[in-house]
Each structure stands twice: as structure tokens, then as C-alpha cells.
Amino acid sequence: MAKFVNDPANFVTEMLEGLVRANPDTLEWDREYNIISAAGAANADRVRIVQGSGSGHEPAHVMAVGPGMLDAAVPGGVFAAPSMDQCLAGIRAMNGPKGVLYLVNNYQGDRMNWDMAQEMAEAEGIRVGKVVINDDVAVQDSTHTVGRRGVAGNFFVIKACGAASANGADLDTLVALGEKVNDNVRSMGVALSGCRPPAKQDPIFTLGENEVEFGVGIHGEPGRARIAMKSADELMTDVFELVAGDLPFNKGDRVALMVNGLGGTPISELYVLYRKAAELAEERGLTVVRNYVGEYCTALEMNGFSLTMLRLDDELEGLLDAPAQVPIRVF
């Protein structure tokens, strides 16, 4: 079976149990609706922020819960958006006098469940704000489709809104801030392998030795094209051009640069790739103010990477600098 699983039906629950066992003092777990929240978040005197999406993208989002980041995460099944009841329970749990902000990646399942939950919550008199994240340039944005996907750029929305909420920003300000981050962030990914959901156990797609899935999603959805293998530098150059050209990022821009591993990529290779990304940014006249190399938004054990670039201004730079604390402990 080639995965560390017990009964696949219990996979998400067992992961969450591991997570709270590892963070007994800082996380709380509502077992009925599988909501992970930061200890004490429900009493904090500020707007609280919640995000829900399918599981299998860890550390997104259950391991992005903590001071200065998310107040709560509502994980669905592996690659399946949480149900409406879960979303509603998440909103209710994080409700307070200043309202609740939810962040949602632009996938139809996520959008529909959160929209329904928002309607229900508002009918109960809860003030709800929402920010939709759609940073993936691999997917053409067009009115007769679902539009672009939300991928790792999401982390910058969480970080900025988390820091601003800690500073006391109100709900409308946070919505505007989240949209501003989303407007300024772009991503794209490539993969050298598929991934296996615990309940399926076969790879969602299989690649030949010489094939690359270009513009891949984070759910094992195949990308826009299957291309022939190239060197790391060539692949990064292709990805960089599409990401940087989309906003576009211009000479003189200050940026945050992220090379995100999709789950099965050696850390060494991520740094080989980051090296090229930083070089390309420099050549384009961009100043890399902050960088992030590691796993932020994964697709189980997929071997691949994504590049995310965020255009900064003084406000965003300050928010990225603010302290934050997440469950992952480095030494």
C-alpha cells in the first residue's frame, strides 16, 4: 500500500490527534466538527480568522493555526472541501463582537460550502467577512470557468491578515487587506510525480521518467500540459517567466519569494531551485526582501515545487515581519 495509514476513513482524524498531542498547550480540537483552533482564540478581543479546505496540503492549514496566523482551521477530507456544517461550526466557534473573517481558496467545492455556511451564519446575525484567494497563474482566469485556483500564495494572506488582526484591524480593513495581498501574489507549480490519496492508494496520475506536469494543481489534478523533462534551471526559468509576467512584477519592485515543496521533493533540490529564482528576480530588477524555502502548501507526497511571488509595500513588509507562532517546531 506504500503509505503510512491505518483505516483510510480515520486518516484525517488520526492526523489531527497527532497534531494536538504534539501541541497540547497551544491547540484545541473540536472533535465533532474537526476544528483546530489556537488556545484561547475564541476569547481574543479582535477579529478572528478561520480557513477551511481539503486535507492533504499540510502544513496548510491546520498547522498554520497560532498567534499571528489563523485562529482556526476547518479541514475537510483529503482533497475534499469541508462540509457546510463544518464551515458553519467554524464560523460560529470563532464568532465574537468584532466578527469573523474566513479565507477560502478558489475551488468550487470550498466556495460553495463556505457560501452556504456564510448565508446561514449571517441569518443567525453573525458578521462574516470573506477573502477569496486565487493566485495560480497556471489556470486561465475567464468568466465562463471557475477562475484561477488558490495555492501557496494563501500563506501570505494568512500572515498579513493574522498580523493585522493582532494589531486590532477591523473586519472591513481585514477584507480589504486580504484582497490586496491576493491581488499582488502569483504562483505556479510543476510536478515530477503524482500523489496517492490514502483512500485510493494509486497515484492520481503517473509520469514517465522524462515527463513533467507543468502548471500542476495541489490535488493531484493534472496541470495544463505535460512537457519533456528539462534541467532545474530551465524549469524554474519557465515558471518564473509565467509568474513574474502575470502581475506583472516590474523593475524596482520589492518582493517576497517562496519556493514551496509539494511534499516529496528533497530540501536540497528546493534550494537549487531557489538559487535560480533569486537570480532571475535579480536579473529582472526585483529586490527580494524576504524568502521562504520549504513546505507550505503540499499535495501529499507529490514530488514537485511551486514558485510564489508577492509584491510588497511598506504595509505588507511590516506585516510579514510581525511575530507569529505555528505548531511546527524547528530546533
Add this chain to the structure above:
Amino acid sequence: MAKFVNDPANFVTEMLEGLVRANPDTLEWDREYNIISAAGAANADRVRIVQGSGSGHEPAHVMAVGPGMLDAAVPGGVFAAPSMDQCLAGIRAMNGPKGVLYLVNNYQGDRMNWDMAQEMAEAEGIRVGKVVINDDVAVQDSTHTVGRRGVAGNFFVIKACGAASANGADLDTLVALGEKVNDNVRSMGVALSGCRPPAKQDPIFTLGENEVEFGVGIHGEPGRARIAMKSADELMTDVFELVAGDLPFNKGDRVALMVNGLGGTPISELYVLYRKAAELAEERGLTVVRNYVGEYCTALEMNGFSLTMLRLDDELEGLLDAPAQVPIRVF
């Protein structure tokens, strides 16, 4: 080719270039000998600590360099110990009035190169201390073999010695401390896949869908046995018994517990495994004081995990609690 590489001959250099580009203010890179050191470490008024080993285990050890951890790392080629000249250059660079401590995992290549370098350095009048790490219980310790391997337990030696050096401990004290940590730490790993060194590109070993490499090393060396696949809980139980039974860890012991991903394991699965490890520790009457779930010592993109357990006393607990700063940035 299914890896993000350019010319495999430049792989390690390019990774290091990425690393220093990502950490321009905190890391320094001697390109001649490929030594990564913490900014200013060479002038710190305390014993400086250096470690060298093959590459491909990232974050070990080039990303374990920073205040409170290693002063310098000397990476060899992928899975190849650094050469004697590199080791000697590392010792010389970190030499100071209080001497240099080097940490070495118990592999013959590493041992021989460091031993030769130590001889040369001592001939130059440099005071050199050494700690050998051999925490892997998968390998039988016997006098007519090389003895046990050093694996992820190594991180606890680094953390403890790094903190003690920052507190001003002298060389002899640090050697004794490192040996104490090594005496109290045990590890073992299992894998569901092999890994591919950049220069080889084929998996070092291949496993069938239903096979597990039990007691696997961190270089793609096959383990002691190939067994039939079991559930995550059963595998963790087998590993836990061998690790906990080796020291042995006894009722009432306070421990640090680490579930380390070998490079290609989804984070979700590491938490499923941690859940079981914590449960087994509890059943054995151990108190888990600190825990670590993530990637610490990898074997490129190998899909697998290792369990490491360290018996604590007040001294070690304090040292693990001390602040440290490594290149990996979490939000």
C-alpha cells in the same frame, strides 16, 4: 530524469548557493572548501562546533547552522563524507582560543576523514574535541563491525552542545555532554521507497507495493530486513519497541520524542505516526516533555520515517529549551 537538477557535478554547490542567497545576513560560505558558517561565528568567544557529513540529508547539517546550533557545517558530496582537506579547513576556520568541537556520525568514511583532519590539526597545535554519534538501533553494535550508525539523534547532540557552548562551557565539558546525549538517544527508521542520488538518477533500491525496508539507513542503504507492509500503527509499534527497548527507556523517564520524515513522506502521515508514538510512550509510562515532528535528517526524497527518543534530565531539558536560530524560516 525525475529530479530537479542541473549538472549533477554542481548539485551540492548550487544547493549551497541557494542556501546563502536565502540567508545572506546570517550565513557565510567558503566556496573553496564548501564550508557554511554562521555569520560572525569565527570570532565568537567560546568553543565553536562543526559537523561534516555527506549531503542529501538536509536540513542536516548545513541548515542546522546558526546561533545556539552549529557554528559551521562541512558538507561532502551526496552521501559521501567530506574529504580530509575539507574537514581540516572546517577545523581551522572554527579554531579559536577555546578550541574546536567536531561532531561526527559513525560512518567509516566520515570517521576516517575527520580522524585524519584531527591528526593534522593537532599537529598544528589546534585543540580539537570530538563526539561520535551512533544512535541507530537497527544496526547491531559489535566489535568486529563498524558499529551503529548515526542518524537523526544527532540533532539532539547539536542542540545540547550548541546551547552549552553559548552558555560558555569549555571543550572537555562539551565532549562529555555530547557523549551523554549520545548515550541517551536511540533511533530507527523504515522506508516505503528508495531514493535517487542526483548523479545516479535511478532509485538505489526499489520496493514492491507491499514491501517495507525495515531499519533503513539514511543513504539509501537497504535496512536489515525487507518485511511485508503493515498499518502505520503496527509499523510504529514495531519501531517503538526496538527503540524504547534498546536503552532501555523505563517507566517514569522524561523524554523528547521525534518523528522525522526521510524526505518524501507527507506531513499528514508523520502526524498519524506521531499520534501512535505518543500513545505508546504514554503506555510505557514515559512523559513526553518535548516533541519534534517534521524533517530533520533526510535521505533525499525517500518515503519513510524514523523515530528518535532521548532520555532527559534537568540539564538536557534546559538545553533543549534554550533559544536557537536556524536558516529554515517558518512564518
Add this chain to the structure above:
Amino acid sequence: MNSVTMEDVELAVRAMIDVALENEAYFSDLDGVVGDADFGVSLATGFREIDAKWDTLDRTSIGHFFLAISQIITGKVGGCSGPIWGTAFMRAGIVARDKSELSADDIGQIFERAIDGIKARGGAEEGDKTLLDALCPMSRAFEAEKNGEPLPAVVAAAEQAVEDTRNLEARRGRQSFTGERSIGTLDPGCVAVATMTKRIAETAKQSA
């Protein structure tokens, strides 16, 4: 056609449960071709829960029965399937609210209102390669034959739909991100609807 009783409805829902549980892996595999391989799991999760709560479902009317099912689905099923199937059953429940028997017109209404609800919820139209591409022709087939014996025509429409959608490009749901590459693949939602429809017809025949 004869009017549909509570017993008929129960038989039909049981047929849906059986199809969802028997095809959990197959439906996920279909979704894995250009989607994210969770459709079978999502559907089975919902229908397994309906099965588990079977004896306690509100049966005061056919409408209440449908609403109870809708609530279980939106409560337990995430992804696109929760809102889509939940909305369909909710609309069916509203049409059948206090009824203990459904006429041919009622069934026609259920088709129409469910289709409208799904369109409103997910923004899809016929031709976007979703289960609407099964439901819409099924609804038309039902309207054409409702004064006679509509079930065979509805089954035929559903089976035809599975093949017809093969050549469409997905524009909704997770599989839409692959654009043109979705052409040539089956839509898992259509396959599920067609398989369920066929089973409902078989069970109805057996019990008749």
C-alpha cells in the same frame, strides 16, 4: 405513470445508497483521471451516513424525508458534491413538502427545481461537463414520456449522457483546471447519476 409512494421513494434512495457504496473506489478512480480522486469517497460518505441513520429519518411526508437526506449530505459531505447533491435533495423536499404521494407532474417539478438549484449553487450550465449534463436530458426525456412509462426513456437519456459528456471540456469543478485535457474523459458525476438511475429502474421493476 402510476403515482410514486413513500415506499417507491425509499426503494429509490436505497438503490442510490447501494450504488454509492459499491462504487466508492470506481467513482474515485474516475475522478482521478483529471480531477482529485475524491468523488467516490465523498459520495459514499454521504450515503453511508444516510444508511446508518435510515431508521430514524423523518418520514412524516416524502418532502420531509428528502429534507432529512439533504441535511445529512450538506452536513457530512464536503467538496462539490455536498452542496450539489444537498441542494438537489433540498429542492426535491420543497416540491414534495407535505405530500405522501408524488404525481408525474410532481416528479417533473422535482427535476426542474433540482436542476435550477444546482445551477444557482454552482453556476454551471448544461454543457459544462457536470452531472447537469445527465439531469437535463433526463428531465426532458421524463417530460416527453410522463403520461406513458417514462422510466426506460429516462434511463436511456442518462446512459446516452455519459457518452455525450465524454467529448465536452470541463468548465466547473476541480477537473475544469485541466481545460482541454478533460476532453475524452468521463464525468464522474454523470456516471454516478446514470448508474443510480439504472439501478432505481431495476429495483422498481423487481418490486413491481
Add this chain to the structure above:
Amino acid sequence: MNSVTMEDVELAVRAMIDVALENEAYFSDLDGVVGDADFGVSLATGFREIDAKWDTLDRTSIGHFFLAISQIITGKVGGCSGPIWGTAFMRAGIVARDKSELSADDIGQIFERAIDGIKARGGAEEGDKTLLDALCPMSRAFEAEKNGEPLPAVVAAAEQAVEDTRNLEARRGRQSFTGERSIGTLDPGCVAVATMTKRIAETAKQSA
């Protein structure tokens, strides 16, 4: 046998360079069976550097030539191979220190001292499935034939060693961690030594 000149030594080292570079992938694959697949890369790294520095190597004596090679290997090659091969060349350099010709006795000495040096450096004995299992029988074959034409016997001993080590259990180097599972596999170090010896013999014959 005739005495060995600087030219003979250069030819021999060139033969070693060729073997190391031609077999980089093959030697790594051999090491991958129960080891960590880096032996070919390590060996090639060292000999590629010797090749690159070829014209600048100290040739004031055969001994100095060997010492220069030793330094390149310990400087550039990590893993077990750097210290092991570096030590062998260092010992050869010490025996040959100021000589511009080597007698049969000198060569015998080189074998012996190199073997001792490798044992001291890595703690291995004959039978531990390392390149010592090639060098030791080669040394004995050389001693037996050194007053006649020793090269064919040495080559034969090396080739025999490759097969003989197959049945041994590795007790040194990375592959020792697999214990009994190393039985049945070739030792990459032995294969490299045997292949180089054969090539040295061929090159010597051609130039003779």
C-alpha cells in the same frame, strides 16, 4: 621482472584514470546494490582531478609523484575512498620516496605497506569484503612470481578475488550495515581494483 620506470608508473596511473572515468556510473551502481551508490562518483572525482593536474604533478621522483597523487585524493575525495586510496598512494610514495626506478622488491614493499596502511586507517582485515580482499591475494601472487613475470598472476588473483568476495558478508564501509544481505553481492572496491589491474597489464603489454 624488469625494473619499473617513471614512464611505466605514468602509464599505470593513466590506466587507472581511464578506468575510473569510464566506469563512474557502473561503479556507483555496484555500490548502490547494498551501499549508498557514491563509490563511482567519489573515485571519478579524484582521478578526474589527477587528470586535470597531470602536467603539473611533481615528477622529481616516483615517490614524489605518488605523494602528489595521494594529496589530490585526500583533498578531493570524501567517503571511505578518499582516506583508503589516499593512504595507499601515501604508503607507495614513502617506499618510493627518492627513487626513479622501482625493483621487484620495491613493488612487493609497496603492496605490503599499502595494505598495512589501509588496515590501520579503516580497521578492516582480509575477509571483511573490502578492496583488501583483492589487494592481499594480489600481493601474495606478486611475491610468488616476482622473479619471473608476475603481472599475469597478479591480474588472475585480482579477477579471482572479485568472485571470491561475492560470498563474503561486508563488515566495513557503508554496505556493512546490511549485514547478511550483502552476501551474494560484488564489492565495488574489489571490482575497481581488478579492473584497473587488468587495464594496467594491457597498457603495459601494448607499450612493451
